Structure formats: C-alpha cells, structure tokens
Amino acid sequence: MTTKSKKLVYFEKWMDPVAEEMLAGKDGIDLHRLSFGDAEEGNWAALAEAHGYQLLASNEIQPPFIPERPLIERCPNLLAFSVTGAGYDMVDVEACTEAGILVVNQAGANSESVAQHVLGMMLALSKQILQSDRRLRLDRDDWDRWTYKGKELTGRTLGIIGLGNIGRRVSALAGRMFAMRVIAYDPYITPEDFGDRGAEPVSFDDVFAEADFVSINCPLTDETRDFVGKRELELMKPTAYFITTARGGILDEEALAAVLSGGGIAGAGLDVFAEEPPPLDHPLLNFDNVIVSPHIAGITDDSTYNMVSSAAEQWLTIFQGARPPRLINPDVWPAYRERFGRVTGDTAED
Numbered sequence: 001m002t003t004k005s006k007k008l009v010y011f012e013k014w015m016d017p018v019a020e021e022m023l024a025g026k027d028g029i030d031l032h033r034l035s036f037g038d039a040e041e042g043n044w045a046a047l048a049e050a051h052g053y054q055l056l057a058s059n060e061i062q063p064p065f066i067p068e069r070p071l072i073e074r075c076p077n078l079l080a081f082s083v084t085g086a087g088y089d090m091v092d093v094e095a096c097t098e099a100g101i102l103v104v105n106q107a108g109a110n111s112e113s114v115a116q117h118v119l120g121m122m123l124a125l126s127k128q129i130l131q132s133d134r135r136l137r138l139d140r141d142d143w144d145r146w147t148y149k150g151k152e153l154t155g156r157t158l159g160i161i162g163l164g165n166i167g168r169r170v171s172a173l174a175g176r177m178f179a180m181r182v183i184a185y186d187p188y189i190t191p192e193d194f195g196d197r198g199a200e201p202v203s204f205d206d207v208f209a210e211a212d213f214v215s216i217n218c219p220l221t222d223e224t225r226d227f228v229g230k231r232e233l234e235l236m237k238p239t240a241y242f243i244t245t246a247r248g249g250i251l252d253e254e255a256l257a258a259v260l261s262g263g264g265i266a267g268a269g270l271d272v273f274a275e276e277p278p279p280l281d282h283p284l285l286n287f288d289n290v291i292v293s294p295h296i297a298g299i300t301d302d303s304t305y306n307m308v309s310s311a312a313e314q315w316l317t318i319f320q321g322a323r324p325p326r327l328i329n330p331d332v333w334p335a336y337r338e339r340f341g342r343v344t345g346d347t348a349e350d
Contacts, residue, residue: 005028006051008315009033011035011036012033022316047065047074052319053082058089058090061090067091067092068095077343079318079339079344080103080324088105091328097332103327110299113298113299114303115173117271119173128149153177157182159211159214160183160185161227164186204232209236212237225249228244228252248275248276267290271294
C-alpha cells in the first residue's frame with residue numbers, strides 16, 4: 001500500500017505514448033513533463049521534488065540536466081534514473097551508488113532492431129548497394145554493372161565483440177539466415193554461453209584477424225573506451241568490413257580513416273560517432289565504401305514501443321518498492337532500501 005505519491009519527471013516526451021497510458025494517474029504516480037525551453041528554476045524545483053527521472057537518449061539530454069554528480073546533489077528525493085535503451089554511459093553510476101540511487105536500463109528491448117541494422121549494413125556493404133545507387137544517379141561514364149560486383153554473406157565469417165542481448169541476435173540471424181561461421185570475444189560469459197548463442201569463443205585479436213565482417217556490440221565503459229584502434233584495424237583482412245552500432249568512443253575514428261585510406265579493409269558501416277551527428281567535414285564521410293546512419297539502429301516503431309513499455313513497467317516495479325529486473329548497480333540495494341523508506345514512507349523488499 002503506497003502512502004505517498006511518487007513523482008516521475010521526464011523532459012519533452014516519451015518515444016511512444018504507451019508510457020502515459022501505463023503510468024499516468026496509476027499506482028500513486030504523479031507523471032510530470034518538463035521542457036528544456038522552460039525556465040531553469042522551475043525545472044530544478046521539479047527535479048528537487050522528483051522521485052524518478054526518466055532520461056532522454058544521451059545526445060538529447062541538455063545541460064545542466066545531465067545525470068551526473070552536480071544534478072544528484074541537487075535532488076535529495078531522487079530514487080532512480082531510467083535510461084531510454086541499453087546504454088547508460090551518460091549516467092555517473094558511481095555517484096548514483098554513493099547516493100543510494102538506482103540506475104536501470106532497457107537492455108534487450110531494442111536488440112532485434114539493432115541486430116537487423118547490423119545485417120542490413122553487412123548486406124549493403126557486401127552487395128555495394130549504396131555505392132551503385134549513388135553512381136547510377138550521377139552519370140553513365142566509365143563504369144558498368146560489373147564495377148559493382150558484390151559478395152554473398154553465405155559461409156563467410158562474422159566476428160562479434162560483445163555477445164550480449166544484441167550480439168547474440170546478430171549471431172543468430174547471421175548463422176540461421178546465411179550459414180555464417182560466427183566467432184566472438186566476450187570475457188564476461190561462459191563457454192556454455194558461447195555455444196548457446198551460436199558462436200565460437202576466440203581471442204580479441206582473432207576476431208579482427210579471422211573475420212570477414214567485424215561487428216562491435218559491446219557497451220561503452222571505461223574498459224571499452226578507445227577499444228578499437230589502428231592496431232586492431234590493421235589485423236583485419238583487406239577484404240573485410242568493419243561495422244559498429246554500439247557507441248561512439250569505442251572506435252578510434254581517425255585510425256579507421258587512415259586504414260581505409262591505405263586500402264587496409266574493404267569498407268565500414270557506422271551508426272555511431274564520438275560526436276553526433278558528425279560534422280560534415282568528418283573524414284569518414286568522404287569514403288564511397290563507408291555507409292553511415294545517424295544512431296538509428298535501435299530506432300524503429302517496434303523497438304521504441306518495446307523500450308518505452310519496458311521503462312514504464314520498471315517504474316511501476318520501482319515505485320512499488322520491488323527490485324527492478326534491469327538494475328545496473330545492484331550494490332546500491334541496501335542503501336536504496338533505507339532511502340526508499342525514508343523518502344516515501346513505504347517499505348522496499350529485502
């Protein structure tokens with residue numbers, strides 16, 4: 001039985017209206033919309049009273065309302081942050097844990113959409129779909145259809161860095177649809193997990209050295225920042241393709257441009273950049289064998305509904321005092337239970 005209304009704030013809008021249907025006026029939840037265009041004083045007043053803060057995507061949150069220590073220190077009632085998708089690199093998780101604040105994500109909610117984007121990039125690159133489309137619109141000189149002869153995915157080797165929710169779906173689709181050999185590096189799963197996810201465990205270097213396609217599907221953390229640079233890219237075969245739909249900051253973009261300039265690999269597909277959107281003079285935008293998209297791998301009608309409904313379900317769980325299923329900082333739970341009781345007057349589960 002709740003004894004105090006729980007105030008949940010968010011900026012601008014949810015990605016799908018299903019959240020309002022699930023949360024507004026239900027279970028003692030006070031759903032409160034904020035806008036970056038409103039006066040800062042009013043936004044800060046609302047955040048200071050808030051028990052929950054539903055975040056926008058990392059490149060859409062505007063300062064000073066970024067979930068870092070300064071904001072945490074100004075929000076004494078805050079119990080939890082919820083991120084839009086799987087990535088939580090914009091949140092100061094350490095500061096949250098120190099303050100007794102939960103951090104939850106929606107891991108798995110957009111994995112199908114991202115995995116299909118990876119396969120789409122693989123097909124577009126290997127079949128030279130975008131290159132031939134651009135050229136067909138430009139002229140009829142010095143080329144014919146044999147200029148853009150492609151390659152099948154069938155039987156080739158896919159290397160995956162990170163075999164979590166997205167990586168395992170990439171593995172399943174590639175293996176079942178195209179009979180690809182799948183190899184992967186992930187130090188956080190067991191040998192049995194690799195087998196269940198349809199991939200052979202190999203070393204980090206072997207992913208780059210053996211694969212015809214390398215797909216980056218790990219989160220951005222202190223460990224994975226600048227994970228892929230000149231050394232790794234130079235291990236790749238000159239006929240291989242590099243693809244990332246993970247996070248900007250994992251790849252050294254200058255190193256990729258240098259390797260492409262020297263013909264070290266056949267091409268690349270990038271959905272994420274360190275700066276988003278990338279500047280128009282970004283060197284990787286000058287290559288005909290590079291295809292790019294504006295961080296939309298996980299943005300489909302299906303995945304936005306899944307992510308928003310997943311977030312709403314977790315807020316219902318959190319405000320009922322139960323442990324949410326996708327908790328990023330589980331060590332916070334004892335401190336959180338004490339704060340939950342003190343702030344709301346309710347009791348959180350053991």
